Amino acid sequence: MKFELLKTTGHARRGRLTLNHGCVETPIFMPVGTYGTVKGVTPQSLEDMGAQIILGNTFHLWMRPGLEVIGLFKGLHGFEKWSKPILTDSGGFQVWSLGAMRKISEEGVKFSSPVNGDKLFLTPEISIQIQTTLNSDIVMQFDECTPYEINGVLTSEKDARSSMELSLRWAKRCREEFSRLENPNALFGIVQGGMFENLREESLSALVEMDLPGYAVGGVSVGEPKDEMLRIMAHTPHRLPPNKPRYLMGVGTPEDLVAGVQSGVDMFDCVMPTRNARNGHYFTRFGDLKIRNARYKADLLPIDPTCSCYTCAGTTHAGGFSRAYLHHLDRCGEMLGPMLASIHNLHYFLNLTKEMREALDADNFCAFTTQFHANRSRGI
């Protein structure tokens, strides 16, 4: 893996990541393909909309179809027919999300398979073994996600510290397994520490000492209030080594992406574009639009007349789809509704990061952010 820092404006960065399956221009948004498919879109459509790297979820793919099947394809790329880079998470967040169904120890996490009830054990070593079979370009360390609160009680600094320290010990075990397996890809470490800036700094220092090829900020977007998320986003990323890529996990809204880049983040992922699409929630340059609203019943305009996605602009033959048509598809429960909404929303998120890259290239990132906020609050 190679990372070139092409330009810096304040904390904001323009970079280029070279991975085993290709190049990624940063800042970048990464569509989420949990089960080996970005929900509701074909790989061809992802390419058409300019996706450069997508995610896969280690935990889900381990459950279904399982490693034996993915091994036959020599990794996730061949299985899902995506030839550009892939990043996989470690499965840590998913087993943590199982709540009462899992038990965390120093060794790893014991849990029952939500698919068939089998007793399973996920450890840093096993996570790296799975990700090695997946052959993802970017491998994430196995970590424990520090909760924001448990049953309404905020996580104490003491608990956040032991959680963060456990993640650090797991990071070291991940690195050992990663090099024992001679995994040819790039292992990223994950900064934890909950909402405590001093813990974030300790986590960061220890990880930087490990000299990993890239770093993520984890444990955000886990149920904390928005201002807490923004506080950590403003605190941590720019403290990471400037010559390494920085990934903010699970974030977020278009506004979060812009704030993230301003805070020095290079990479984002979030299920929001596709999940919201399935509920008829469209993101646009001029604010969001709920297509279910009766006001769109006879609206001849496309979702966003300035958007160049297939949903809004169509092909050269026929122009884009109207809000009235998309409203109708939603009302009839037609599959084409979520399909077109997913195309639009993913295109919007990808295009937003593209516009940020262009603004950074042209040295007008500050003007871009002003215009971005004015546009978004204008209303569609």
Next chain:
Amino acid sequence: MKFELLKTTGHARRGRLTLNHGCVETPIFMPVGTYGTVKGVTPQSLEDMGAQIILGNTFHLWMRPGLEVIGLFKGLHGFEKWSKPILTDSGGFQVWSLGAMRKISEEGVKFSSPVNGDKLFLTPEISIQIQTTLNSDIVMQFDECTPYEINGVLTSEKDARSSMELSLRWAKRCREEFSRLENPNALFGIVQGGMFENLREESLSALVEMDLPGYAVGGVSVGEPKDEMLRIMAHTPHRLPPNKPRYLMGVGTPEDLVAGVQSGVDMFDCVMPTRNARNGHYFTRFGDLKIRNARYKADLLPIDPTCSCYTCAGTTHAGGFSRAYLHHLDRCGEMLGPMLASIHNLHYFLNLTKEMREALDADNFCAFTTQFHANRSRGI
């Protein structure tokens, strides 16, 4: 409308239909787009797979979004962004299917809207008015579909005769309304008569006397045994005027399409490719394949290695999707599963009619049908 009969081999015909929105090479399969969308595929994808004409359902579109909305788009083409020809049915079959919820009289059919319970009335005149607003290239007459049986009792010849004669009177009312409205498209008549060949011949003669631009065979594929359907298919189509297009409504399997062309049919429609796709049922040259079957869990082959659809052959970048991957998508309930199955099945039906056209052009239709049956029974 113009119909050119390019070549005849036995009853089988190679033709070309010129409609207001373009040319249709026959024999042709027409994908069904009930609510203004062929379920699970984009208009772009339909074009890519060679669709030349698609269906819309008058009854469904009248219910939702309603004529007021479609009128804003000056018809169905603009609403659903499909620029090639469209055929609409008359709504007759759908109101007939409402069973106890409707009452048929000389004037038309009274029924309760299945969407909101409103009392509605559909007549030959109203059906033509709706289809004129839809601006479909081919308008179907409003008819009464003669049932095969009611509560296990076969329809008598007497009942089949009165039903057939009602449809004839409705055909005349349709023609009058069609010309009163100066509808610029083509009105097709529908031969009825149930399972009685003498009634079919009477219906046909009376319709031919009306000199309509095209004719359909209706009242098949309505629950009758397969051999009854094949008997009517062998009886009626070739008796229709040779210089007019012939459409067999609601049929059928790949074997039915080949038998239909052998019997002199030019046009087919059926929901089977898309409906079966949503249940993981793939049609192929070498027989059908149920992707849910566990035998495909680790199968690296595409659905049909000889198929050139996106699902089987992919793009130049990456090759086609494997059965193992499609099995996995089905098992996980991922939307991409029905999307890729719909692309494949529609492509298969469209390609089958394309191969029949090519065989007719090359004067080897007989050899084609022999090979077709050998291939289909070979097994995939």
